[in-house]
Amino acid sequence: MRLFFLIFTLASTALAGIGITAVLAAGLDGWEPIVIAAAIGAALGLPAAWLAANKIRSL
Template sequence: MMRLFLLMFTLAATVLAGVGITAVLAAGMDGWQPIVAAAAAGGLIALPAAWMAAKKIRTL
């Protein structure tokens, strides 16, 4: 389960951090603080998302 979780986490974190960074830049917020905050928030949101997705796939 742990390997599946780590794989799902790398994919989810990359996608969610990218979405967050794109949203920040589209909103016109420039500077490194909003970009880093959006990337960190994407990584934090990816933790439970990856865990739930891995758990769901594992039960199938």
């Protein structure tokens, strides 16, 4: 479980950053698109961390 939380912290931060960068590069202004992109990135971090932690654990 600790491995999952560690990977989730890294994955959600990276995916949220990618989403925010994409929103800003698209020229969308305001706080709403930035918050939505960060939330989607954090939500996508959950399954990514779960899959990565299970794959590492199975090794």
